[in-house]
Amino acid sequence: MLSHEERIEIEEELKSVEFKRAASIDALRVVQRHRGWVDDQGLKDVASMLEMTPSELDSVATFYNLIFRRPVGSHVILVCNTITCWMMGCESLLQRLTERLGVPLGATTSDNAFTLLPVPCLGACDQSPVMMVDGKLYGGLTPEKVDEVLKEHGWKG
Amino acid sequence: MAKILIENREYEVEDGQNLLQACLSHGFNIPYFCWHPAMHSAGACRQCAVKVFKNENDTRGRIVMSCVTPIAKGMRVSIDDPEAKAFRENVIEWLMSNHPHDCPVCDEGGECHLQDMTQMTGHVYRRFRFKKRTYRNQYLGPLVNHEMNRCIQCYRCVRFYRGYAGGADLDAFASRNRIYFGRSEDGVLESPFSGNLVEVCPTGVFTDKTLKSHYTRKWDLQTAPSVCVHCGVGCNTIPGERYGGLRRVVNRYNGEVNGYFLCDRGRFGYEFVNSLQREKEALLKTPNGTQAVSNEEALKLASNMIGMGGRLMAVGSPRASVETNIALRTLSGAENFYSGFSRHEARLVSLIVEVMERGLARSPSLKEVRSADAALVLGEDVTNTAPVLALALRQAAKNGPLKAATKLGIPFWDDMALKTATQGKKGPFYTAAPYAIDLDSAAVKTFHGPPVEIARFAAAIARELNGSLPIVDGLPSGTASFAREVANALLEAERPLVVSGTGSGSEAVIQAAANVAWALCARGKKAGLTMVMPECDSLGAALIDSRGLDEAAAAAAEGGFDTLVIAENDIFRRMDTEDAENFLASFSNVIVIDHILTDTARAAHIALPGATFAESTGTLVNFEGRAQRFFQVFAPDEARQASWRWLKDMMDSTGLKLQKWETLDDVTADAASIIPAFEKITRAAPKHGFRIAGQKIPRQTERRSGRTAVEADRTIYESKPPEDADTPFSFSMEGFQGQPPSPLIPRFWAPGWNSAQSLTKYQEWAGGPLRGGDPGVRLLEPKSAAAPFFRAVPMRFKARKYGWLLVPMPRVFGSEELSALSAPLASLQAKPFIGIAEEDAERLEVEEGDEIEVRANGKSFGLPAVFVPGLTRGVAAVPLLPGMAIFTLPAWGVLTRAKRRAA
Amino acid sequence: MEGLNEKPLTAQMRPDRAALTLSEYERAGGYQGLRKALKLAPVEIQSIVKEANLRGRGGAGFNTGMKWSFVPMDSDGPKYLIANADEMEPGTFKDRMLLEGNPHQLIEGMIISAFAIGATEAFIFLRWEYTLSAERLSKALSEGYAKGYLGRDILSSGFSIDIKLHVSAGRYICGEETALLNALEGRRAVPRAKPPFPQVCGLWGRPTVVNNVETLSNVPHIIANGAEWYRGLSRSKDGGTKIYGVSGKVKRPGLWELPMGTTIGEILEEHAGGMMEGMKLRCLIPGGASTEFLTEEHFGVKMDFDSVMEAGSRMGTGTMIAVDDKTCPVGVLRNLEQFFAQESCGWCTPCREGLPWVEKTLSAIEEGRAKPGDLEVLEMHGESLWIGRTYCALAPGAMEPLRSGLKLFRSDFERHIKEKGCPYKAH
DSSP states (O other): OOOHHHHHHHHHHHHTOSSGGGGHHHHHHHHHHHHSSOOHHHHHHHHHHTTOOHHHHHHHHTTSTTSOSSOOOSEEEEEEOSHHHHHTTHHHHHHHHHHHHOOOTTOBOTTSOEEEEEESOOSOGGGOSOEEETTEEEOSOOHHHHHHHHHHTTOOO | OEEEEETTEEEEEOTTOBHHHHHHHTTOOOOOSSOBTTTBBOOOSOOOEEEEESSTTOOSOEEEEGGGOBOOTTOEEESSOHHHHHHHHHHHHHHHHSOOOOGGGOTTTTSOHHHHHHHHHTOOOOOOOSOOOOOOOOOOOSSEEEOGGGOOOOOHHHIIIIIITOOOSOEEESOGGGOEEEOSSSOOOOOTTTTHHHHHSSSSSEEEHHHHTTOOOGGGOEEOOEEOOSSSSOOEEEEEEETTEEEEEEEOOBTTTTBTOOOHHHHHGGGGGGSTTBOOSEEEEETTEEEEEOHHHHHHHHHHHHHTOOEEEEEOOTTSOHHHHHHHHHHHOGGGEEOOBOHHHHHHHHHHHHHHHHOSSBOOOHHHHHTOSEEEEESOOHHHHSHHHHHHHHHHTTHHHHHHHHTTTOOTTBHHHHHHHHTTOOOSEEEEESSOOGGGGGOSEEEEOOHHHHHHHHHHHHHHHOTTSOOOTTOOHHHHHHHHHHHHHHHHOSSEEEEEEGGGOOHHHHHHHHHHHHHHHHTTOOOEEEEEOSSTTHHHHHHHOOOBHHHHHHHHHTOOEEEEEEESOOGGGTSOHHHHHHHHHTOSEEEEEESBOOHHHHHOSEEEEOOOGGGOOEEEEOTTSEEEEEOOOSOOOTTOOOHHHHHHHHHHHHTOOSOOOSSHHHHHHHHHHHSGGGTTGGGGSOOTTOOBTTBOEESSOTTOSOTTTTTTTTOSSOOOOOOOSSSSEESSSOSOOSOOOGGGOOOOOBTTBOSGGGGGGGBSSTTSOBTTOOSOEEOOOOOOSSOOOOOOOOOOOOOOSSOEEEEEEEOTTTSSTTGGGSHHHHTTSOOOOEEEOGGGHHHHTOOTTOEEEEEETTEEEEEEEEEOTTOOTTEEEEEEOTTOTTSOSSEEEEEEEEEOOOO | OTTTTTOTTTTTSOTTOOOOOHHHHHHTTTTHHHHHHTTSOHHHHHHHHHHTTOBOTTTTOOBHHHHHHTSOTTOOSOOEEEEEEOOOSTTOOHHHHHHHHOHHHHHHHHHHHHHHHTOSEEEEEEOTTOHHHHHHHHHHHHHHHHHTSSBSSGGGSSOOBOEEEEEOOOOGGGGSHHHHHHHHTTSOOOOOOSSSOTTTSOGGGSOEEEEEHHHHHHHHHHHHHOHHHHHHTOSSSSOSEEEEEEEESBSSOEEEEEETTOBHHIIIIIISOSBOTTOOEEEEEBTBTTSOOBOGGGTTSBOSHHHHHHTTSOOTTSEEEEEETTSOHHHHHHHHHHHHHHHOOSOSHIIIIIHHHHHHHHHHHHTTOOOTTHHHHHHHHHHHSOTTTSSSSHHHHHHHHHHHHHHHTHHHHHHHHHTTSOTTTTO
């Protein structure tokens, strides 16, 4: 069941679209904002609000990179690994991150605190290498600065 | 016509086609995957690349995808161009990079389009050396098997399932090289057209699970052209047999009827032929019970019964062939022959015959239905009574928006562009039914109400179209304006269509539907009128005799009859048990011929084992009025034979000189001479003596395995193939290997084309009619020049305080007698229930699932309540499931709460 | 304001790139273009923009006024304008600056453009990761509504327009305008068949124009100052200035608004300060990942659409990636192809199956697992994943660096194969 808040927020999104399916992404993101990810039941409930079948909505949901259909940690770290950041040393950041968190790229820490994901070019190549944690951009990173960012987000290593 | 140059030779091609279609039509081989003649071009697979040159000075040319390239006058095309060839080979190489190469254990092997296309491109050497991607498969129900690793991502499955058939539970998931086709979770595919995935899929992702349970390669199947016996549409099929069992049914293209697709009832219903309910041997009722007897003995006893000179009555069947019914009528004489309809059915079908014979409106073929540009469905739950007609109507519903899109210059075959332009908009398509029906989702607007209200709604439409028709009093203003909207939409169309039928059980609905179509005709419109009838030969039987079993029983009750002969009819499905028992009891001798052991056969003094459609040959008349021939696929066990032949044998052995038949053709010829409407019936297919270059047409393929070894466990001799005097087919692999006339095509195959896609080689042009015209002959054309309007308008529906109007609710799985015996389909049947409007739950003091006692026609049943959307308050829906075809519907009854559901 | 003539897009921007508020923007001459535009006929605006030769800044370089002119002006019903703010081309970060630093400039450009094509509704299609842009755009939109620049009867002109912000869920292909339309409709972002073109049959099947953020941001200035002025800003045939960028191992990576047609050498050497100490330029990718490599010998090439094309590449987004001599070029290609393979929508065979094969082959070479025939496989893909053979331009774009890389870095490939590994790893 969608929570009262989720329902209200989705209804709000529906107000601004001409056709209900246009709110697919926004509605899924409402669920994701509240739950961190889109679980099967959430997907079904959103689908029925949008007058779509679960298959139709899941077809859309699974197409996009940033709709999470599997659980993620409380903090989602997106590390840019595209060309400029790769040249500028994103691999050393990744190495530091996987060491510190003890999980490989694409995984969630056992305490469900962090999920580490690669992301295509974040459009901040002049600050390369960069990463994004919970929507906040961090540029000019070094392995040392990575530790600081992790601590800012509650990492107690 | 436009002239184009292919490999520097000039060819005439149809204007408006795409290049792929044009080249295939001229017999060129271009590999393709995503293009499908019914679903057209998607441009996804990039397999059909050819090279196009600007003019004769252009030596470089340009690679194009032929399926998305419009024909242009004078265009120069090369299929053999080395660059184009190399690219096509690349495409296969990509597609095969992740393919599991599991052909030996794949059900598609030997009829795989991917295999064929791989061969065609010449790709042999594998360069991709990395790990293949793999997927998890899903459980999709008892009909369709899923093996995603074989997928080449051509998108045909979703384009068919969603785009063509209106399904919503199969889709494409994820992206890049992780695309997945399936459901959002495991589960039975909901569409009654899911089986088409088996043929639509160019490889082995979706395969026939029923075939899998008794698997045989395509080349080992013995096949013959057949006609589906599971509803009145008359879809053409190709059943395949091996070792005395039917292994599967696939589509047999008939451009005028089913085109490329079947419904799941038609595709998987065949398992009844293999079922345990089959009558295996002649049975004789003795004081000590039933005992099996030899055919000779049974025939002798039966002949004695009919030869004693007493009066004889014959009851035929709407599910038997024309020839069987004619044979019965010959035996009993016209006066004592009844087609075996129930009292209620008889009224409905005779009304329909009257409408079709007297009326102005033509009954269109399904091809014409698909091209209708406005349609109105009245009272008929088409998806559940005539599924493939529903599929055709879904296409018709798109025609309005498509017409608008083609004004933007988008060709009819550019499916992706049309999707963009039409945005899933609906054309003028309207439905009216007692409850929410599947086709509502394709309609712009729907009407829900009990049959009389549907009739009144239709009467209001007719009145809008023709001022001489009676005004409908007391219509709510919303309904009146809706009627006006529908009338205007039908008038604006070029090819409007009205669909109704026996499904609602209401004569008033049929009459009102006829009025609408006739009113359109009277306004100069070429309106079509489709009247759905439930069984494979309902119309054929009705054209011979449309009196009901009630009249037969009344005649029998008057006395004087000694013997009753029934063929292929379970009268217990059509009469109250008591009435049926009394009816049977009024005869000293009851002989029943049937291929399944029905209650009627069990009650017979002599039950003779008949042959199913797969074991016999005959003619069926579909509800369009098209006579079509089905041919014997395999020779049945010795005991079984076609009903008409049992009858002939009986007549022969009694010495009654009632006929001079030698082959089936003689019976058909009699039908043509006896029944005026059957005048043209012998043209349905070539006669038994037809030969090509002196040869018969083989039912077996050239590469059939084990011809000389199949009986090696019993005999070292190769036995003689069974004789077949009734058809131009042989039970062997010897005979003419080329393309026979369209009604005689036993299977589709062409060199290099082992899959169903070989069909294009049999068509006049790719996607067009079969060469020489599509099979079947139309028997009925409208005769009248004036509209013989019905003048009565029914009274308004009034919900009763204590009574409930029970309306019939046909179900695609369960309502048809024979397919209900197919085990995989039986497993999909709903459990009996009583459908009520959710708003009535309070009145009945029930929740969904609670048991309700339903009383009507002096009978009573306890059934769980199911909320059915769209039902009017005071109306309840009775699903027509096995064991529930008990009420004459619509009827008034009483519903009461039985007991609370267990907490 | 001083310097406006040279740098209309960025002169007003704060050094810290904090967004200009509405009043700041207005003080700098903002919304004057709109006031002027609303007094013109829509077709007049179209022809001014056409004359200014404002070419699409998303990378394709189509004349913007011309693109607008394909919209049927006599049709009733909804029409749409969409700002493509799905900046996701690797190495491209110019739109972010415009979105974050001066959202009103984009909004004003959108209102004028919407008016010019008779749009009834407008959207900003923004990538999810641009969270700061989303915040600032939302604020700017509210300011715009409050001040009557947006909504009903704008500045009593009778023209009404709403701008909605749509935040995407991440997919490179959404930047392709027809895929973007599918995304906006709540569908899988698979590109559409063309024709029909969006100007005739776009969002919900209605006439639609999709323009890049930088393109739209130019519009107010063109209207305010005229086509001739705009063309005068340029050093080439294409009108106006261009926001150029450089990333990679240069001394001063960044963005600069410069006259269109500034040479590659000037951008790289003067503005980006040349390569970092101890590094040499091996090659550069002129405008996002899907353009062919250029080298030092191209320093004299003007960065405009036609000149770069003549030099054998494309200007694309105009944001260069400088590749130094310590970076393995095979690794560069592998990284690029990995990106493209990951971002393929999966619709057509060559892209869906070909790109992962390219990526795997490059990885094998880079990691010392090369096999004979690998280079032929790569070459085959370079030939086969080409324009007209794929459904959209993604795979051909991916092949641009590969094709040129196979020629340019042949010896590097051969060394990898011979030495069974990456010779740059030792450093």
